[in-house]
Each structure stands twice: as structure tokens, then as C-alpha cells.
Amino acid sequence: MTEVLALENITKTFGTLTANDDVTLHLAKGEILALLGENGAGKTTLMNILFGHYSADAGEVRVFGAVLPSGKPRAAIDAGVGMVHQHFTLAANLTVLENVILGSEPLLRLRSSREAARAKLMTISQRFGLPVDPDARISRLSVGERQRVEILKALYRDARILILDEPTAVLARPEAMQLFETLRDMAKSGLSVIFISHKLHEVMAGSDRVAVLRGGRMVAERRTQDTSPDELAELMVGRKVERPRRQDHKIGAPVLQAEGVRVTDGDAIRLNDVSFTVHAGEILGIVGVSGNGQADLGALLAGLTTPATGRLTLDGIDVAGFGPRGLISAGAARVPEDRHSEGAIGEMSVWENATLERLRTPRFSTSGFVRRSKARAYAAELIKRFDVRGATPETRIRLLSGGNMQKLILGRSLATPPKFLLANQPTRGLDEGAIAAVHTELLAARAQGAAILLISEELDEAVGLADRIQAIVNGRLSQSVSADEADPRRLGLMMAGVWETDDAA
Amino acid sequence: MQLERRTDVPLRLVVSAPLAAVLAALVLAAGLIAAAGVNPLSAYAAMLKGALGSRLSVTELLTRATPLILTGLAAAVAFRARLWNIGGEGQFYLGALATAWVGHTLMLPGLLGIPVLMVCGMAAGAVLLAGPAYLRLRFGVDEVVTTLLLNFIIILFVGLMIEGPLRDPLAFGWPQSVPVDGDFRLPDLVPRTRLHIGLLFAIAAAATVWLVLSRTVFGIETRATGLNPKAAAFAGISLPRTIMGVALLSGALAGLAGSVEVLGVTGGVTTTMSPGFGYAGIVVAMLAALHPVGVVAAALFVAGVFVGADAMSRATGVPSFIADVIVALSLLTMLVALLFTSYRIRR
Numbered sequence: 001m002t003e004v005l006a007l008e009n010i011t012k013t014f015g016t017l018t019a020n021d022d023v024t025l026h027l028a029k030g031e032i033l034a035l036l037g038e039n040g041a042g043k044t045t046l047m048n049i050l051f052g053h054y055s056a057d058a059g060e061v062r063v064f065g066a067v068l069p070s071g072k073p074r075a076a077i078d079a080g081v082g083m084v085h086q087h088f089t090l091a092a093n094l095t096v097l098e099n100v101i102l103g104s105e106p107l108l109r110l111r112s113s114r115e116a117a118r119a120k121l122m123t124i125s126q127r128f129g130l131p132v133d134p135d136a137r138i139s140r141l142s143v144g145e146r147q148r149v150e151i152l153k154a155l156y157r158d159a160r161i162l163i164l165d166e167p168t169a170v171l172a173r174p175e176a177m178q179l180f181e182t183l184r185d186m187a188k189s190g191l192s193v194i195f196i197s198h199k200l201h202e203v204m205a206g207s208d209r210v211a212v213l214r215g216g217r218m219v220a221e222r223r224t225q226d227t228s229p230d231e232l233a234e235l236m237v238g239r240k241v242e243r244p245r246r247q248d249h250k251i252g253a254p255v256l257q258a259e260g261v262r263v264t265d266g267d268a269i270r271l272n273d274v275s276f277t278v279h280a281g282e283i284l285g286i287v288g289v290s291g292n293g294q295a296d297l298g299a300l301l302a303g304l305t306t307p308a309t310g311r312l313t314l315d316g317i318d319v320a321g322f323g324p325r326g327l328i329s330a331g332a333a334r335v336p337e338d339r340h341s342e343g344a345i346g347e348m349s350v351w352e353n354a355t356l357e358r359l360r361t362p363r364f365s366t367s368g369f370v371r372r373s374k375a376r377a378y379a380a381e382l383i384k385r386f387d388v389r390g391a392t393p394e395t396r397i398r399l400l401s402g403g404n405m406q407k408l409i410l411g412r413s414l415a416t417p418p419k420f421l422l423a424n425q426p427t428r429g430l431d432e433g434a435i436a437a438v439h440t441e442l443l444a445a446r447a448q449g450a451a452i453l454l455i456s457e458e459l460d461e462a463v464g465l466a467d468r469i470q471a472i473v474n475g476r477l478s479q480s481v482s483a484d485e486a487d488p489r490r491l492g493l494m495m496a497g498v499w500e501t502d503d504a505a
Numbered sequence: 506m507q508l509e510r511r512t513d514v515p516l517r518l519v520v521s522a523p524l525a526a527v528l529a530a531l532v533l534a535a536g537l538i539a540a541a542g543v544n545p546l547s548a549y550a551a552m553l554k555g556a557l558g559s560r561l562s563v564t565e566l567l568t569r570a571t572p573l574i575l576t577g578l579a580a581a582v583a584f585r586a587r588l589w590n591i592g593g594e595g596q597f598y599l600g601a602l603a604t605a606w607v608g609h610t611l612m613l614p615g616l617l618g619i620p621v622l623m624v625c626g627m628a629a630g631a632v633l634l635a636g637p638a639y640l641r642l643r644f645g646v647d648e649v650v651t652t653l654l655l656n657f658i659i660i661l662f663v664g665l666m667i668e669g670p671l672r673d674p675l676a677f678g679w680p681q682s683v684p685v686d687g688d689f690r691l692p693d694l695v696p697r698t699r700l701h702i703g704l705l706f707a708i709a710a711a712a713t714v715w716l717v718l719s720r721t722v723f724g725i726e727t728r729a730t731g732l733n734p735k736a737a738a739f740a741g742i743s744l745p746r747t748i749m750g751v752a753l754l755s756g757a758l759a760g761l762a763g764s765v766e767v768l769g770v771t772g773g774v775t776t777t778m779s780p781g782f783g784y785a786g787i788v789v790a791m792l793a794a795l796h797p798v799g800v801v802a803a804a805l806f807v808a809g810v811f812v813g814a815d816a817m818s819r820a821t822g823v824p825s826f827i828a829d830v831i832v833a834l835s836l837l838t839m840l841v842a843l844l845f846t847s848y849r850i851r852r
Contacts, residue, residue, distance in 0.1 A: 302739060303741070304738065304739065323741060324738075324739065324740065324741030325741035328741065334739075336739055341733070341735050341736065342735055342736050342739040343736065343739070344733075344736060345729050345732050345733040345736045345737070346732070346733070347732050347733075348725075348728065348729060348732060352725060352729070356725070356726075356729060356737075356740040356742075357739075357740040357741050359722050359725060359726070360722055365721075365722050368721050368722055368723065369720055369721055369722070370720060370721060370722055370725060372720070396513075399513075
């Protein structure tokens, strides 16, 4: 096999941090290489060096045998390297075609050769099996379709080596699986692909070869067929990581109950006739394909929306319309779906984030003035108790890694043992070590008698933690099944909306 | 080459950013001064002398800085919560008008009357900003547009009032409102100058705003709402309450500026009493990076430019409009400087 890309002895430091330490990587024609590593292992830095966003302190990059001048993205593009970033770089108000040709046509030209560009785009689209409507506006496309446009953009610029940074971070599972099929087809037709990931099942499903980065070093390379998820997890984390599993114990009385809850948004019905009960010491898992009402269920239980009809009770008290603070003082705790947009305020300090939702309680303020030393001490306590690394009470929270930020959010929710905990996608985007830590905390809260509602798109997570599982489809909940009866086939059917209704006819 | 977010912003950078911005603005304005046929260095020397050269010029500078501190605080408070109050000018005038009106008819001893009149000015400014804030919260109307346009409406309204019911009959047809009662005039801080004790009120206001923003629940909630409204809502902070509270505070500060200017300097209202104090307050707030204590320093700078430019104009013949140019340029350079305090360039 011919080698198309070589990274030789790349070293890159940022201040005192060594992001890449003597990393060597080779890629062959028609190969799909997975670059696996935890957050902060140096994957993205390495790819940014390849693509010319950063220049390496030492080492060289060769594309098709020729050394690439460092620090010049243009040179990488011209050499046939295309990059699809995790966060898309598309102009939402332009069409697909306009986005594709943007930046690849000369600036000073009165008429752009639209027709030629369109023909080229359609040829590529057919050849690689990436159907698109060239005249659709980006803002109307789904995330999966947008990603397709990003890939087409790279291919339009004659990329023969495609780099995808965490390509599935924004995709639902079926979309992700489809993406890997597409990548396979592309590799068969001679393209070479590197994708960056920290998700083991994706790496196993989508790659020919795996390179594992840890702490900036290349620690292992395996052919995908010769390795296993367990081995990769261990290589990636550097020690054996096992996600904790739920132990059977006696569950208690009902804590949170929803009966026939309907949530509307204008004319649209977001949640329809939703009923469930979470008992003390129980985790109820809500699974489903993303976009089926999980966000609305999360908003309802976070106190952000009020049901139009139906009852929502916490310990027998009707808490519909209580709002976030009312819910918290009634004994609820909430972990939001998106920690960056809802869970934390990046520019504020750890102590402010830790106390924000309880700032008006006597513990943290007297007559409108914040008790700063109390608040700081509380934050320090959370940092210690929940093992939030790299944080002091004064650290701005955006500087924390996703896992540590999540530990802090979980910590502020669990520090005062809640009666009810909403955990909405609590491990999304986290690496294995952090996932295990979050799971341990959730199970500890369960053992202490908290009633937990876990909304998750990861079936493994739901099955591993939850006592009972309900599926959410189109704003409706299925009957619950106990976790022991929840085999993947049955859950798959439930998530597709097929469930036995036991009508008491 | 690309911009990269700084992980931490050292204090020296925070402090040097406005200084660098001002320096850059002066360098840019030097080009225009040279184009007017004057040596920029001698022009700036004249300006410095005009602003700080004598007891009179220093007191004049401080007199000018007084309303600027208050309008600067008004803008800083609002901008922190991402409430874009561009209406400081209108709130200034309405505060001034309310003060003059009530101050002409009020029957109270001076010591009692002064605080009452200030509250009147504050209330007028607060009410004026509450309207746009309500429209934004209820209907999503952009407050930049409403507050900006209200400035013109209010100035025309002031014109209407001082040509009509509030016309001063002793002003020989000069468009000026009735004056406030002499008892209510603010005492001088330095005898035989225009400097009055309003300066102390302005400084006290800066200290109070600093205390409120940094030490109270309201201050933290304001900042949270400005930085990330969604997360603030998740934490149970009411957006309407916070925005409305900020609007009342901001409007009150700008109204107070108008009130203090009437009580301390002009005595009555004219449609030309403000050389753009409300608008300059925006520059002051930005130069201060929205920090209440920085507002005092920034207001002194902007006042210095205005006072100094008049002297420079007399000495060198460069039009005093150069002051507006320098102030406006320093807003632009400050925006660039702010970018470089939170980002660095990486190659």
C-alpha cells in the first residue's frame, strides 16, 4: 500500500504543556485510521499541525512524499488535505453550493462560474454517495446534512486525505452509523480518512486501524480487527477503567410522579400524556432517538416549563409551575442537557457557578449581599469532595475540562442530598474516565435514596444504571420495562415507537 | 495566523488596554491635526495645557467629568446585562427637565429639596428606559433602536416645553426653561469656579454601583444574565426582573446626571445643555471596560479631551470638533484593545 501521509516526530508545546510529544503517524491510501484518545490527549493539536493551523516545534509533515511547509493551511489544502471540524464552519444564510465554493474561488471576479461549480459538486456528490440539494439553505438542513456539506466542501477542493474531528459528536446514532458507511465507500474509492474520536464503539465500527494518543504521546497502534473495546479503553486511559454497574437494592416510596402531563408550545404538542413514577433509590432511564422530546422533558423537570394539563408531584406536593428555584427548595436537583449553554456560565468563577441557583438562600446571602467567604468555602468543599481537577473557587469555569465541569455541576446538585435528581445526558461528550466518575456519583446518590430520572441517548448507559427504562418517542412515553428485561432488540422496538399497550379493556 | 482565546487575562493587560487604546486614538487623530496644518505635538501640548494647565481648567475638567461619570455608569450597568441602552442622552434631558420643573415650584427648604429633586430626575430617567426594556421583554423589540430614537423625541419634547409651559419669562426670548429655586442650587466645591459638590455625588454613585455589582445577589445575577441568559434562566434567575431592575438603575443614573447638571451648573434646561453627555457615556463605559471604578478615570479622560480641545482650538485654530473625533476614535481603538485582552494572536 502506498503511503499518502506521514507525520514524523511531531512535538508541540504550549507554554509548559506538551500537547504532542514526538508523535509519528503514517496513513496509507484507502485506509481509515481512527485517532483515539481522551479529551486533552493531543488529538486535535496533532491534526491542527497537519492542517497548518499550528506549526510544530519539531518534526515534519509529508503529504504524498512532499514536505508540507508548516503553518500554512493553504498549503495543506493544495496538497489535498481536507478537514471537517467538530463545529461546522458553514454560513447558515447561504446555500449548499455557495458554501462549497466559498473561499475556493478567486475574490476579484465579477461572475462566478456557478454552473461549472454545480456540475462538479453534483459529480462528487454522486461519486461518493453524498446526496445533497445544492440550492438548499444551510439553515434548513439537519446536523447530519450539514456535516455532509462540510465533507463535500473538502472533496470539492480535491481533498484526497480527509480529516474529521469528532465527527459524531453532534450526530444521533443512526446518522453516525450512516456516516461510517459513507466513509467506507469513500475509502474504497481511494480516499484516505483520519477520524478523531474518544468513543470506543465508533472506533471499532468505523476504522481499519487505531492509533491511541495519551498525554500527547502515541502509546499504541492496533489493527481494528485485532483489538477489543476493553483493550482500547485501557490504552486510552492508561489503566483499567470499568464503568460501575447498578447493584440490586430495595427501592422506596414514589417521589416524583407525572400523570397525563401535556406540554405545548404554541400549537405544537411537545409532551403528550406523559406519565411516570420515580421511586426513592431508583433510577428511571428515559431512552430514545434524539429530538423526540427529551429536551422538553428535561425543561419540564428543570422547572423551565409548566404543563398545560396533568399533574406533576414531588413527595405528594404539586410542583407544576414551581420554577427552578421552587423546585430546588422542594428538594429537586437538576443536571442540564448542555453544560456549556445551560449548566455553567463560562466567564464566571467556579464559586459563582457553584452557588448561582442557591444564591438567594440564607446560606449564601444576607439581605441581598452575597456571603462570599461562605460561597467560596462551599465551592472549595465541592472541588474536594467531587474531585474536580484543575479548579480553585476563583477559576473561571470555562477553563475546566468537560468532565471536571460536569463533576462540579453534579456536585452542586448532590451536595445537599436531593429527593429527586434530573440527570439529562449527564455523560454526553465526556471521556471514559469522567463517565465512570459520573456514573459512580449517580449510583451513590441512588444508594442514598435519591429518585433519579436519567435521560440518555446511550443505551449502554441506560441499561447499566437504570432500574427501569421507558422510551420517549415523539413526545410520548412507552410503558416501563425493568432493566433486566431490556434487551437491545426490545429497546430498539420501543425507541421505534412499537410497544405493547396494556389497555385495561 | 489566528486568534486564540487567552486562558487568563493578567491585570496589567486589563489596565494597559485602555491606555494603549487612548494612545492609538491620539496617534490617529494626529494625522487629522496635521492635515489641518498644525503640528500635532504642539496641538496636543496646547490641549494638555488647556485641560490641566490652571486651577480654572482643572475645575472645569472636573465639572465636565461629573455628568460623564454618571452617564458612563448608566451605560456600564446596562451593558453588563447586555441591555443596550443608547438612550443616555434622552434620559439625561428628561432628568434635567423633571428637576427644573419640580425645582421651580417645590416648596421645601434647600437641604430637603435637593435630594427630592435628584430623585425626581432619577425617576424620570428610570421611567424613560423602563419603556424600551418592557418592549424588549414583551415583544422582542430591539432596545438599541427604541432608546436611540427616544433621544430625539425627548430633545424635541424638551424644546416644546421650554418654548411653552416652562418658558422662562425673564430670558428675553432665549429658549431656556424656568430656573430651579436658588435654594436648591448645589454648593460650590471650589469657590469662584463652576465646580460643585455634584462631583462627590458622582463618585459616591460609582462606589455604590461597584458595591452593588460586585457584592450583591442582584449584581451577580445581572452579570450572569448578561454573560449567558440561558444558563441564568436554568439557575432560576428571572430574566424580566433582572433586565427591568437593570433598566431602572441605568435610567436613574443617566437621569441623575441631568438633574445634577441642572442643580450644579445650568440652573435651568436648554436644548443645548449637553454636548453629548449621554453618548459620551457609552465611550466612557467602554474605555472603563464596564468597570464602575474605571468609569471615573475614563470620564476624567473624556472630559479632559473636551475641555482641552476648546483651548487647543483657540490656540492653534484646529476646529474643536477634533474632540469628538478623538473620543470616537478611542471607542474604536478600545474595542480593538478589548479583543486583544481576551484573545492573543498565534502564528
